Amino acid sequence: MEKLDDLIDFKTGRQKRLIYSDAGIYEQEMEKIFGRSWLFLAHECQLEKPGDFIRTFMGEDEVLVVRQKDNSVKAFLNTCTHRGNRLCKADHGNSKTFVCNYHGWSFSYDGELTGVPLEEAAYQNKLDKSKFGMVEVAQIASYKGLIFATFDEQAPSLEESLGEMKWYMDVWLDAMPEGTELIGTAMKVELPVNWKLAIENVSGDGYHLGWAHAGAMTVTAESGLAGLSVGNSDVDNASAVSVAGMNGNTLLAALDGKSGYAFYNEYQKAWDYLDENRATVVERLGKFRGEKMWGSQLNMTIFPNLQFLPGLNWFRVYHPKGPGKFEMWTWAMVDKEMSEELKQIILNNVSRTFGPAGMFDNDDGDNLQAATEQSRGWRSRQMDLYTNMAIGGEHSREEMPGVVSEGLICEQNQRYVYRRWLEMMKADSWADIPFYNSLEEAQATEGQ
């Protein structure tokens, strides 16, 4: 395999295409990135009472996330410690025990092995059940409603890992006093796409909106979206920013305070909600975030595989299934304080725009699938790809953290996502992975 440094060049925005198809690289990603990053598991609201569980994935490892008696949350590998069968096959529900279908071992919802059939007759009571409990994740933590876990004991805290991105996440998670919730259930789609192509698309690619989604934009864009135009005929980059350099986490943000709802056919009701509550949000988050960001179109990416878009209000996690495949789970996310009517409008809009039959989502799949497939051919995979738009435009701004470039059409964020990818792929341990949250820190740690 080629040297990792040859695969990505941060300065010129270059990637080697084989990172989207090579099985060896994918295996390394599972170990070095998914094996030790903080990965999103569930929203607190999905686990209301003790025994409530969700079956999800961390990389390709299947995990059960379970609310405990003391209200804490634990996460376990969804596999029997005897002969490896899957313990739970339901997507979610409530259960106080998980019983293996193979030999009947049963585990309490706190992970302990409590029942072994024929324990006396066959094991002669010599089985130390305390050593065969369900295997827990190394660390679990939540940030304002979002529960994450990591398999790496050495991983720095969730908050340190999120870094200054928290300041932007709060524009949604902490804008209103009661916080957020996910509504509906996960809309799941399997796509024949390398996971990184989906991440880069949402993290920084405002360029594709006016072209790839020209059909959907023509029929849904009731109001203006941050100066973008159908067919990419024109752009007003001054009203929006790309923000990166926050430990691999990124943001795209319009700064008009209302464009998040541009693709709603009932956007006026969402705008009324913004008007009614803006004073509260300004009080909680200050003038800049309350007036410029809350209600704007925001694309948030938490490295490596979580993305959520306040305004369009979809919330999505990607579960890789090999170099050329992932499962994508999408929910609608709302403020708890919103009226039932507005929540229903948002749920319908998420479904119509970014659900499995969503008018926008249905434009992306084929493009990303083709980019994956065209990275497999013997000749094609040797080619380079570029995210080299607006190199040199990176700057600092007094009013916001991170590395900032002007506009939604700008490939700064993708460059920083791939920079993080390379940093994690190269590092033997977390001690070798740099942390940076400003232009100064990002420059000081470049190439480490």
Add this chain to the structure above:
Amino acid sequence: MNLIPAKNDIYLDLQRRLFQEARILSAELYDEWLADILSDDIYYRMDMPQRRFREDKSGQRAPAKTPIFNDDLASLKVRIGRYDTGFVWAENPMNASRHIISNVEVFEMDEKSQFKVYSIVELHRSRLNADRKRFTVGREDIWVKSEKGYQLLERLMTLDDSVVLDSNMNFFL
């Protein structure tokens, strides 16, 4: 269920109507679908199933609370308007599709002009290169007899897959 099967002539008329609709949808003649098949009061919905334990109180395979389709005439026109722009690149060249209708059952309803129609639709889509996709959906319709013939008033669908296995659902079932 105390459902009363419809008379044979009604059954045949409605089955003929379902086949006609399937042909229209396979050929993507959406203007014809809007004008001829759908009632102005159409409610068109598809849910995804979830895998839940049978003993789960909310019922096994309870429909997800998030619909894939949850449309009325106006929003269906928006979806169709997107295809009409000519900018839906994924559908050019056209993907060949066949809507196969089976297991048709027709029952009378209290409202004399309305009929409950159960059916299964299997969609085959031939996509790029050797890519072939297949969807199966159970449908529960209400059709209403009008001057324009039988029109679709309500369609409630459940997709059989809990994970959608195609990169888009640029079609109607």
